[in-house]
Amino acid sequence: MKSYFRPEIDAIAGYVPGEQPKMANLIKLNTNENPYPPSPLVAEVLREFDISRLRRYPDPMADGLRDMFAADLGLKRENVIAGNGSDDLLTMIFRAFTAPDRAAAVFEPSYSLYPVLAAMQGAPVKRIALGTGSFAYPADAVAQAGDANLLIITRPNAPTGNCAPKELVRSYCRDFDGIVLIDEAYSDFAADNCAEFATEFDNVLVMRTFSKGSSMAGIRLGYAFGNPVLISGLMKLKDSYNLDMLTQEVGKANYADKAYRAECTAKIVADREKLTAELAARGFEIVPSQANFLFAAPPDGDGAGAFALLRENAVIVRYFPGEVTGKYLRITIGTPEENRRLLEVISEKYPPC
Ligand SMILES: *Cc1c(COP(=O)(O)O)cnc(C)c1O
Numbered sequence: 001m002k003s004y005f006r007p008e009i010d011a012i013a014g015y016v017p018g019e020q021p022k023m024a025n026l027i028k029l030n031t032n033e034n035p036y037p038p039s040p041l042v043a044e045v046l047r048e049f050d051i052s053r054l055r056r057y058p059d060p061m062a063d064g065l066r067d068m069f070a071a072d073l074g075l076k077r078e079n080v081i082a083g084n085g086s087d088d089l090l091t092m093i094f095r096a097f098t099a100p101d102r103a104a105a106v107f108e109p110s111y112s113l114y115p116v117l118a119a120m121q122g123a124p125v126k127r128i129a130l131g132t133g134s135f136a137y138p139a140d141a142v143a144q145a146g147d148a149n150l151l152i153i154t155r156p157n158a159p160t161g162n163c164a165p166k167e168l169v170r171s172y173c174r175d176f177d178g179i180v181l182i183d184e185a186y187s188d189f190a191a192d193n194c195a196e197f198a199t200e201f202d203n204v205l206v207m208r209t210f211s212k213g214s215s216m217a218g219i220r221l222g223y224a225f226g227n228p229v230l231i232s233g234l235m236k237l238k239d240s241y242n243l244d245m246l247t248q249e250v251g252k253a254n255y256a257d258k259a260y261r262a263e264c265t266a267k268i269v270a271d272r273e274k275l276t277a278e279l280a281a282r283g284f285e286i287v288p289s290q291a292n293f294l295f296a297a298p299p300d301g302d303g304a305g306a307f308a309l310l311r312e313n314a315v316i317v318r319y320f321p322g323e324v325t326g327k328y329l330r331i332t333i334g335t336p337e338e339n340r341r342l343l344e345v346i347s348e349k350y351p352p353c
Contacts, residue, residue, distance in 0.1 A: 006122075008119060008120060008121070008122040009120065011119065012116060012119045012120065013116075014116065015112065015113050015116040016112075017031070018030045018031035018318050019316065021316060023314065025314060026314050026315075026316060027314060027315040027316065027334065027338045027341055027342065028316050028332075028334075029293075029315065029316060029317050029331050029332040029333075029334050029338065029342065030316045030317050030318040030330075030332060031217070031318070031332065032158070032186075032211075032212055032291070032292055032293050032332045033211070033212070033215075033217050033332065034212060034213065034214070034215035034217075034264065034268070034292070035268070035332075035333070035334045035335045035338065036215055036264040036267070036268075036335075037215055038214065038215040038216050038250075038254045039215075039253065039254045039256075039257035039260045039261070040257075040260070041253040041254065041256065041257050041260075042216075042250050042253050042254050044253070045249050045250055045252075045253040046246075046250065049246070049249060053245060054245060056245075057241055058241055058243060058244055058245035058248055059243075059245075059248060060240055060241050061235075062082040062242075062243045062248055063077060064248060064252055065082045065221075065223070065243070065248055065251055065252060065255075066080040066081070066082055066223075068252060068255055068256070069082075069223050069225065069255075070225075072255075073195055073198075073225060075198075075199070075225055076228070078228040078231060078232070079198070079199075079225045079226065079227070079228055079231060080223055080224070080225045080231065081223065081224050081225075081231050081234050081235060081238070082221065082222070082223045082242075082243055082251075083221075083222045083223065083224070083238070083242060083243070084220045084221070084222075084239075084242045084243055084244075084247070085209065085211065085220040085221065085222050086183070086185060086207050086208065086209040086211070086222030086223075086224070087113065087222070088220070088222065088238075088239075088242055089207055089222050089223070089224045089234075090113065090114070090117055090183075090207075091117060092234045092237045092238055093150070093179075093181055093205065093207075093224075093234065094114075094117035094118060094120070094121055094123070094150070095121065095237050096233060096234055096237055097149050097150040097178070097179050098117075098118055098121045098123035098149060098150055099121055099122070099123055100121075100122045100123060100124075102123060102148075102149035102150070103118075103123055103124040103125065103126055103146075103147065103148040103149065103150075104117075104118040104123055104124075104125050104126070104148060104149070104150045104151075104152065105125075105126040105127075105128060105141075105144070105145035105146075105148035105150065105151045105152070106118075106125060106126070106127060106128070106151075106152050107127075107128050107129075107130055107137070107141075107152075107153070107154070107157070108127045108128065108129050108130065108324070109130065109135075109157075109159060109160060109320065109322075109324060109325050110152070110154045110157055110158065111152075111154055111158050111183065111185075112320075114152055126144065126145055126146060126148050128141050128144045128145065130157075130160070132324075135157065135160040135162050135287055135295075136162075137164040137165070137168055139168070141172055142171075142172055142175040142176045145176060145178075148178055149178040149179065150178055150179045150181060151172065151176050151178060151179070151180050151181070152180075152181045152183060153169055153172065153180065153181070153182050153183070154183040154185070155169065155182055155183070155184060155187070155190070155193075155194060156186040156187070156189070156190050156289070156290040156291040157291075158185065158186065158291065158293075158330075159293070159295055159318065159320060159325065159328075159330040160287050160295045161186075161287050161288070161289030161290060161291045161293055161294060161295050162287050162288060162289070162290065163190055163191075163192075163290045166192060166194060169182065169194055169197065170194075170197065170200075173197050173200070173201045173203070173204050174201065176203070177203075178203065179203055179204075179205065179230070180197075180201070180203055180204045180205070181204075181205045181206075181207060181224075182194045182197065182198075182204065182205070182206045182207065183207050184206055184207060184208050185207075185208065185209045185211070185212055186212055186213070186290070186291035186292060187208065187213075188212065188213025188214070188261070188265050188292075189212075189213060189265060189268060189269055189272070189290060189291050189292045190290035190291070191290060193206075194206060195225075198225050198226045198227075199227075202227045202229070202230075203227075203230075204226055204227075205224050205225070205226040205230055206224065206225055206226065207222065207223070207224040208222060208223055208224075209221070209222040210222065210251060210254065210255075212291075212292055213261065213265055213292070214254055214255070214261060215254075215261075215264065216250070216251070216254060219246075219247050219250055219251065220247060221243070221247050221251045268292050268333050271333050271334075271336060271339055272289055272292065272294065272333045274339070275294060275331070275333060275339050275342075275343070276288075276289065276294060278343050278352075279294065279296050279343075279346070281352045281353065282299070282343075282346060282347065282350040282351065282352050282353070283298070283299030283350055283353055284296045284297060284298055284299065284350070285297040285299075285327075287328075292332060292333050293330055293331055293332045293333060294330070294331045294333070295328050295329075295330050296328060296329055296331060297327040297328045297329075298327075298329075298346075298349075298350055299350060301327040302327075303319055303325075303326050303327045303328050303329055304319060304321070304326065305349075306329055306346070306349070306350075307319035307329055309345060309346075309348070309349055310329075310342065310345055310346070313345040315341060315342050315345055317329045317330060317331045317332070317342075318330040318331075318332075
């Protein structure tokens with residue numbers, strides 16, 4: 001059949017999300033979800049929710065959520081936009097700032113959704129390689145980004161887990177003549193974040209999600225903040241009711257419980273350090289991680305083999321084939337029991353030395 005699609009769409013391979021297998025007894029360490037449930041306050045909100053409210057449309061602007069985020073960040077409502085997951089915000093951002101004559105610049109390796117969104121716009125992508133082995137951020141990234149209109153820094157980075165040094169990010173924000181998006185999907189697990197750049201610079205957006213640190217990947221909630229001019233421009237592009245009523249209610253309840261979130265995060269960070277040491281003792285090369293996952297290469301560099309071994313034993317991690325990434329596994333930090341099982345399987349082939 002003749003294709004009626006725009007040629008840009010025919011050319012897209014399509015983003016492939018990490019698998020969500022249905023097998024029982026599976027240890028799922030492949031999509032960086034939180035191993036702990038959301039705050040108990042969420043259950044309370046759901047239990048008490050008046051179902052008849054669902055007849056009505058939700059607040060199109062999600063102002064309750066925006067006010068909460070703004071208060072926490074020392075900003076105003078006008079500085080904040082909420083999205084149906086941060087993927088929704090990424091869609092708005094690519095629609096707003098990229099086009100055939102407005103390139104996106106991304107680091108490699110990074111979140112593989114960005115180039116797919118650029119392709120939908122027919123926008124060119126400039127790929128800026130991170131340092132070999134170290135995944136260090138190049139000092140000349142802005143020069144490499146050239147005349148791109150959007151530069152994305154994932155901090156901490158996925159899938160590598162390392163953070164671009166904050167002062168270097170500040171220099172990118174200052175020197176780049178375009179929009180700098182700092183994707184802080186994993187900042188809950190990092191030593192610091194770049195929130196202040198959203199007010200220090202007019203051209204910077206910082207974006208966060210509830211999917212990782214807030215244990216609510218299933219609810220689809222993210223937010224971005226920056227200059228009100230950027231935020232009101234993005235508002236023009238969003239679906240009218242992009243956040244459903246339940247997401248708004250549940251999101252507020254979960255966000256309010258900071259103590260619970262901090263407790264879960266602290267456990268994950270401590271277990272990240274433990275797992276790093278255990279894998280290092282088995283000869284793995286591990287990128288120092290500021291996220292809730294490790295990017296780790298087995299001593300023989302056979303990432304595909306280690307992935308298969310784990311899979312045969314019902315432990316699912318993420319594997320990214322390719323010359324740079326193919327040596328590594330990306331392993332989500334699970335519960336202590338899950339991490340122990342992962343190590344048990346790994347030790348069959350790579351015993352502690
Ligand atoms: C998980 C992730 C997202 C997407 O988050 P959602 O809010 O679930 O859409 C965005 N950016 C990066 C780098 C991620 O790892």
